[in-house]
Amino acid sequence: MSVRLECLTVRYGDFTAVDGLSLELRPGELFGLLGPNGAGKSTTLRVLIGQRPPSSGQVSVLGHDIVGDWSRVKPLFGYVPDRENHFEEFTGRHNLRFFAGLYGVPDARVEECLHLVELDEAAGLHVRGYSLGMRRKLLLARALLHRPRILYLDEPTANLDIHSGKVVRRILRQLVGEGCTVLLTTHNMEEVEEICDRVAILCKGRLVALDTPLALRQTHSERKVDVILRDGSRRVFDLEQDRERGVLAGHVERDAVASLQTREFNFHEAFLKLTGTAFD
Numbered sequence: 001m002s003v004r005l006e007c008l009t010v011r012y013g014d015f016t017a018v019d020g021l022s023l024e025l026r027p028g029e030l031f032g033l034l035g036p037n038g039a040g041k042s043t044t045l046r047v048l049i050g051q052r053p054p055s056s057g058q059v060s061v062l063g064h065d066i067v068g069d070w071s072r073v074k075p076l077f078g079y080v081p082d083r084e085n086h087f088e089e090f091t092g093r094h095n096l097r098f099f100a101g102l103y104g105v106p107d108a109r110v111e112e113c114l115h116l117v118e119l120d121e122a123a124g125l126h127v128r129g130y131s132l133g134m135r136r137k138l139l140l141a142r143a144l145l146h147r148p149r150i151l152y153l154d155e156p157t158a159n160l161d162i163h164s165g166k167v168v169r170r171i172l173r174q175l176v177g178e179g180c181t182v183l184l185t186t187h188n189m190e191e192v193e194e195i196c197d198r199v200a201i202l203c204k205g206r207l208v209a210l211d212t213p214l215a216l217r218q219t220h221s222e223r224k225v226d227v228i229l230r231d232g233s234r235r236v237f238d239l240e241q242d243r244e245r246g247v248l249a250g251h252v253e254r255d256a257v258a259s260l261q262t263r264e265f266n267f268h269e270a271f272l273k274l275t276g277t278a279f280d
Helices: 041-048 070-076 092-103 107-116 132-144 162-177 189-195 213-220 242-253 267-275
Strands: 003-012 015-025 030-034 056-061 077-080 150-154 181-185 198-203 206-211 224-229 234-238 257-262
Touching: 003 041, 015 041, 015 206, 030 041, 030 162, 030 189, 041 056, 041 150, 041 181, 070 077, 077 132, 092 107, 092 132, 107 132, 132 150, 132 162, 150 162, 162 181, 162 189, 189 213, 198 213, 206 213, 224 242, 234 242, 242 257
Parallel strands: 030 181, 030 198, 077 150, 150 181
Antiparallel strands: 003 015, 003 056, 198 206, 224 234, 224 257
16 A cells, blocks of 8 residues: 555644544555544645644555655655745746756756646746736646656645646546556546546544545435426435325326436535535
């Protein structure tokens, strides 16, 4: 396994932010970590990037204990935070060259990463003139400089336009195709269904669901249909109920149905069902 969390618990005083979380991330997997505000997503990421020690439990990255063997863990991952921390007075290229120097990465790799995120034409501009989307893409380029085997991303497509969002998603799928393990948090449910291989949903620090997006869709979709009858009345039929299925069949046999539409899977509704809270 690329990343293994075993009964991870993180406490802030009397408050338990992460409560006995166990997860295993596979090589070449794009894994989504979801949950409402305060669910424990950010705290889990802080543990993974070394900003917060576990209160109890164990975390290992490619077989290395994150506490006892941190010097070996640190070079293995890249991290895209939810808040930027660029050098505003530097150009985009100068920003990357600074970090490339820390990693011992050649300038040619800087140019590769700038091209990858489509910032090569803006590389000579000062970051203070960058749009929010350009700043987000520069963070991704920086995280990829040293070719990490694991990539952690906190809301990677926030503030991106449609095209840039597609570019980032394409890059992430390309990375997992090359064997990189990607863990991301996001509030974009369409993004989850489009690119994630598996999804973990947290609520109050605990794991409440773990599966593929398709399996979650199949398990938690509403088996209901919205019907408009020829007399203009509107009805909703629950296909889980034998009686309602029979009533609907009777309307169809009598040609009393003007239109019928099944309900599409709604991740927000599934999230509400699983966590008992709205998705912020």
